[in-house]
Amino acid sequence: MKCRDVARRLPLFAGEDLSPAEMAIVRGHLQRCVECDALAREGANDRRWLVEGGGASMEADIDPVLLTRLQVGVLDRLPEPDHSTRWSARFRRIFGPWDGPRRALLGGTAIAGAVLVALLHANVPMTDDFTVAREEPAPARRALPEPAVVVPAEPAVVPAIQDQDRGNRDWRVHWTSELHEDGASAADRRAAVARRRPISIASGDPSVRIIWLAQNEQPEGPL
Amino acid sequence: MQSKVEALIAPVEPTTRAAEVQAHEDEGTRALVLRARAGDRHAFALLVRKYDRRALTTAWRILGNREDAFDATQEAFVRLFRFLDRIDDSRDVGAWIYRIVVNACYDLLKARKRTDDLRVQVERIGPGEEPAVDEALDHRREGERVLAAIAQLPLKERTALVLRDLEGLPTAEVAKILQSSEVTVRSQICAARAKLRAIRACAATGDKGTP
Numbered sequence: 001m002k003c004r005d006v007a008r009r010l011p012l013f014a015g016e017d018l019s020p021a022e023m024a025i026v027r028g029h030l031q032r033c034v035e036c037d038a039l040a041r042e043g044a045n046d047r048r049w050l051v052e053g054g055g056a057s058m059e060a061d062i063d064p065v066l067l068t069r070l071q072v073g074v075l076d077r078l079p080e081p082d083h084s085t086r087w088s089a090r091f092r093r094i095f096g097p098w099d100g101p102r103r104a105l106l107g108g109t110a111i112a113g114a115v116l117v118a119l120l121h122a123n124v125p126m127t128d129d130f131t132v133a134r135e136e137p138a139p140a141r142r143a144l145p146e147p148a149v150v151v152p153a154e155p156a157v158v159p160a161i162q163d164q165d166r167g168n169r170d171w172r173v174h175w176t177s178e179l180h181e182d183g184a185s186a187a188d189r190r191a192a193v194a195r196r197r198p199i200s201i202a203s204g205d206p207s208v209r210i211i212w213l214a215q216n217e218q219p220e221g222p223l
Numbered sequence: 224m225q226s227k228v229e230a231l232i233a234p235v236e237p238t239t240r241a242a243e244v245q246a247h248e249d250e251g252t253r254a255l256v257l258r259a260r261a262g263d264r265h266a267f268a269l270l271v272r273k274y275d276r277r278a279l280t281t282a283w284r285i286l287g288n289r290e291d292a293f294d295a296t297q298e299a300f301v302r303l304f305r306f307l308d309r310i311d312d313s314r315d316v317g318a319w320i321y322r323i324v325v326n327a328c329y330d331l332l333k334a335r336k337r338t339d340d341l342r343v344q345v346e347r348i349g350p351g352e353e354p355a356v357d358e359a360l361d362h363r364r365e366g367e368r369v370l371a372a373i374a375q376l377p378l379k380e381r382t383a384l385v386l387r388d389l390e391g392l393p394t395a396e397v398a399k400i401l402q403s404s405e406v407t408v409r410s411q412i413c414a415a416r417a418k419l420r421a422i423r424a425c426a427a428t429g430d431k432g433t434p
Binding site: 017047049066069073 | 264267268271275276283284289296297304362365368369370373385387388394409414416417419420423
């Protein structure tokens with residue numbers, strides 16, 4: 001290394017701001033070169049003057065009174081604590097100030113969410129493998145029908161037939177219903193029941209005529 | 224294997240002890256920051272008390288006079304309170320404060336537009352005045368000369384020199400505070416030292432010219 005290169009590095013050499021390799025090279029040169037060594041000594045002296053003198057001027061002027069004034073001034077200038085119950089204040093207390101990075105983060109999240117919702121709403125396939133997404137499902141095997149089971153039905157029981165085993169009163173009721181179907185008026189039915197007269201009842205077949213007779217009663221006229 | 228008693232009575236390396244003290248202090252500072260972040264003003268007052276002298280001297284060396292340094296330091300601590308939640312817990316709080324103080328100084332200079340017209344409070348010694356016998360007074364006057372010499376440097380170089388040489392920060396830390404690269408900071412420091420030497424030489428010969 002030449003003297004010119006060393007002289008350029010001497011300010012940094014004085015503060016040991018060179019790399020270890022450069023420091024070693026400069027030290028080696030200074031041991032050989034008297035002029036550069038003298039310059040290095042002056043540089044070291046300058047730095048000592050700077051460090052010692054720069055600190056000395058402050059110590060006398062920065063007294064405790066000045067520092068107390070500074071502390072009081074700082075505390076007076078601090079913003080008041082925010083005890084507001086507004087939503088904006090609560091948000092600030094929880095998430096910190098509404099500054100640039102937080103705005104960017106929330107804005108990015110909102111935009112990404114809006115894009116996602118729009119894509120879902122437009123039913124756009126989210127994968128490139130469209131054929132896989134649209135593959136038809138295999139047809140389901142048709143199940144055989146269950147074998148039919150024939151359950152023998154109970155014989156129909158007509159309530160009117162069952163009623164025949166009961167007393168006369170039940171017969172009258174049965175008559176009343178039959179008479180109603182035959183077209184007799186309610187008064188006729190009542191009279192017939194009271195008189196116990198034979199009553200002809202339509203059977204549905206014109207060749208068959210049903211005549212009911214009271215007990216020990218003879219039919220009037222030919223049957 | 225070393226027993227626990229032997230480990231306790233073993234002499235501790237000074238560097239280890241200093242590192243432990245520093246770690247303990249950092250832990251205490253982080254606790255103060257967390258308490259202040261939660262709204263504890265007393266904790267913030269303790270934080271101010273811890274860093275006020277360092278912040279004030281840095282601002283004074285950058286700005287060149289006490290009144291401006293006082294205003295810039297106040298502004299810096301108010302900004303620190305406002306942006307406490309942005310402090311990275313893994314980093315040194317002192318570095319944050321340095322950065323805020325430097326920014327407050329720059330803003331003050333921009334606002335007052337007095338970058339080239341610093342009001343340096345240098346007590347002039349009259350021609351007939353006897354040289355100071357008191358050593359303390361002599362030191363003080365020497366310090367004022369240093370301050371006057373620093374004030375003649377360009378702002379960036381002055382800030383880098385103050386942080387590196389007078390505050391004793393490593394170059395990497397200075398680069399972080401100034402948001403610059405280490406190479407740039409090293410170059411600024413080199414230029415500042417060279418200019419300072421020229422200023423001192425001019426002052427010794429009585430030449431008033433700028434370096």
